[in-house]
Amino acid sequence: MECLHCKGRLVKGTAPFAIDHGGYHLHWDAVPAWVCTQCGEPLFEGREVDVIQETIKALDKENERLLIAT
Numbered sequence: 013m014e015c016l017h018c019k020g021r022l023v024k025g026t027a028p029f030a031i032d033h034g035g036y037h038l039h040w041d042a043v044p045a046w047v048c049t050q051c052g053e054p055l056f057e058g059r060e061v062d063v064i065q066e067t068i069k070a071l072d073k074e075n076e077r078l079l080i081a082t
Contacts (some may be wrong), residue, residue: 013046013055020050027054029064034072039065 013022031075043064045054056064 013031015048015051015053016053016055017053018048021050022046022055027056029054029056031064031068033068034075036071036075038067038071061068 014020015022022048025045025047027040027047028041028044029043030037030039032038043054043056043060045056045060047054
């Protein structure tokens with residue numbers, strides 16, 4: 013596979029992922045990804061993206077539930 017940014021070679025590895033969303037900060041230290049050997053840019057596959065999105069949706073739902081309860 014080829015890096016979308018620099019055209020370097022991608023190898024299987026892990027990469028950190030962080031996002032600020034809805035008043036909270038999520039950080040994973042090691043998400044499975046294809047990582048560029050040249051620039052270090054990660055490319056996450058569908059399964060990993062799905063897990064991240066499901067986690068964000070669950071936190072949004074819980075946050076909404078807590079706000080309604082107050």
